[in-house]
Amino acid sequence: MRLIRAELQKLTTTRLWWVMLAVTVAYALLQLGLTIGFAGVTGDQPGAPAIPGRDTREFQDLLWGLGAGGAVFPMVLGVVMMTSEYRYQTITSTFLTTPRRARVVVGKLGAGVVVGLAFGLVVLALTAVAVVVTVSIAGGELAFTGATARIVVGTLAVLMLYTLFGIGLGALIRNQLGAIIAAVAWVFVIEAVVSAIPALQPVGKWTPGGAAAALTSSGVDLGLGTDWLLPAWAGGVVLLGYALVFAAVASTTTLRRDIT
Amino acid sequence: MSAIEIRDLGKSFGAVRAVDGVSFTVEPGTITGYLGPNGAGKTTTLRCLLGLVTADSGTALVNDRRYVELPHPLSEVGAVLEATNFHPGRTALNHLRIICTAAGLPLARADEALEQVGLADVAGKRVMGFSLGMRQRLALATALVGHPRVFILDEPANGLDPAGIQWLRGFLRHLAHERGAAVLVSSHVLAEVEQTVDNVVIIAKGRLVRQGSLAELVSNGDAAIRVRTATPGELVPALERAGATVTQADGFLRVTGLDAERIGQIALDERVVLTEVGQERSDLQHVFLELTGEGES
Numbered sequence: 001m002r003l004i005r006a007e008l009q010k011l012t013t014t015r016l017w018w019v020m021l022a023v024t025v026a027y028a029l030l031q032l033g034l035t036i037g038f039a040g041v042t043g044d045q046p047g048a049p050a051i052p053g054r055d056t057r058e059f060q061d062l063l064w065g066l067g068a069g070g071a072v073f074p075m076v077l078g079v080v081m082m083t084s085e086y087r088y089q090t091i092t093s094t095f096l097t098t099p100r101r102a103r104v105v106v107g108k109l110g111a112g113v114v115v116g117l118a119f120g121l122v123v124l125a126l127t128a129v130a131v132v133v134t135v136s137i138a139g140g141e142l143a144f145t146g147a148t149a150r151i152v153v154g155t156l157a158v159l160m161l162y163t164l165f166g167i168g169l170g171a172l173i174r175n176q177l178g179a180i181i182a183a184v185a186w187v188f189v190i191e192a193v194v195s196a197i198p199a200l201q202p203v204g205k206w207t208p209g210g211a212a213a214a215l216t217s218s219g220v221d222l223g224l225g226t227d228w229l230l231p232a233w234a235g236g237v238v239l240l241g242y243a244l245v246f247a248a249v250a251s252t253t254t255l256r257r258d259i260t
Numbered sequence: 261m262s263a264i265e266i267r268d269l270g271k272s273f274g275a276v277r278a279v280d281g282v283s284f285t286v287e288p289g290t291i292t293g294y295l296g297p298n299g300a301g302k303t304t305t306l307r308c309l310l311g312l313v314t315a316d317s318g319t320a321l322v323n324d325r326r327y328v329e330l331p332h333p334l335s336e337v338g339a340v341l342e343a344t345n346f347h348p349g350r351t352a353l354n355h356l357r358i359i360c361t362a363a364g365l366p367l368a369r370a371d372e373a374l375e376q377v378g379l380a381d382v383a384g385k386r387v388m389g390f391s392l393g394m395r396q397r398l399a400l401a402t403a404l405v406g407h408p409r410v411f412i413l414d415e416p417a418n419g420l421d422p423a424g425i426q427w428l429r430g431f432l433r434h435l436a437h438e439r440g441a442a443v444l445v446s447s448h449v450l451a452e453v454e455q456t457v458d459n460v461v462i463i464a465k466g467r468l469v470r471q472g473s474l475a476e477l478v479s480n481g482d483a484a485i486r487v488r489t490a491t492p493g494e495l496v497p498a499l500e501r502a503g504a505t506v507t508q509a510d511g512f513l514r515v516t517g518l519d520a521e522r523i524g525q526i527a528l529d530e531r532v533v534l535t536e537v538g539q540e541r542s543d544l545q546h547v548f549l550e551l552t553g554e555g556e557s
Binding site for chain 1: 273303304307310311312313314327328330333334339341342345346347348349350351354355357358359361362363364402
């Protein structure tokens, strides 16, 4: 417990956490703005609009689930929580204080839960304001259904689990730049490929992105299909699994290395 | 019980044998200088002792346990390693508070420790603006927060100005001789620790070359008598007959193998006038350089 508090202290005594929070908020605002702006627009193609109209219930659920898209930022924060210890050699005093090294990672994962949830709550608060304002103006009826609740919980879970994923990845790849590049490349390149190509979707659903999509799926098809996803609970387990497996593998490999 | 006990310690990095069968102990209430040229294996030894580096063979114990087995490491051992291990954007006080939190110590210890090392004025400043000397003091504060009785310091004088070095010497003596702490301090500059340490352990190329008290180390050198006379040609053969080894340098005779009284007696017998007779204090720096194979100074 005191290790979790120490890790949170480490975060709050440097500037990075609020820079990442500001970026996360900015990204959430951008996503909300674009989605609201293009809602109900049919474009050149005949048929239903790509994004449901602002007065529909589907639109509300879609909006609620947008926050998970910013999960890459708490993930990077998670990576930095681990790798900055090596970058600035603070790992020496960390391991002198807590010589059982696996405990350090457990402390960081605990702090990651708090950080991820805090980021998630901020994003959801923004979303709530956007939903209420937009739907009221459009004259729709506010509806908070069981499906909506599932998306909200899913969004929280995604932001939290991505933070843990980042910490696990950072423990595995001690080089800060290398770990961030690996994380971002994974999210934006590999995942984009496997979830876009139908033949790869059976693999894609097991990726962190696929798992996150399962957690926050509103059932609205934005062009890539949704039936290939895992059930929401399984998505959560898969994401948590990544974080824990990375951390466990790191504890027996990279973490054991000599600190010179 | 020795505060620090190192036995047959060995560690290789790839093909380099960094530490090769080193053994020594440090007792409470004493300061031991761990000396050797750069790259001799000092830092590796200390990091093995602190559980940061895993030894290939042998043991390194603090208070009879491996460091990783200490239940409250910071309350038993204070360590100062290289001066750069701080996050530049974090303040000095916050750095220490984090350590206090993680170690379960009261946060007030952070302020106390800064006071002790003379950094109270800059407690709220970010470490990025600190000089090397200030970082070194902050590192020392880190070692003090848990009120330990064993101190392990790796080149703590690096970056300190002469006044800082003077202060550090006094502080280490206070810790060891008044508070009964065991202090192990490494250095590649003998002069830095010469006036402070009680015992000396010398290492070169990973191997122990000498250990003992400072006094022993000095007297182990060839203690010579310097003799000056106007007529060395008459004295030298007599001294050599008596079993001495004599070398001439700078108008002096450097005599080993005989004590001053005996030399005086021989001079009297030979009716040679001595203008000067004195014990040549074996130069510790000379001994150090000889032992570590660095050649003459």
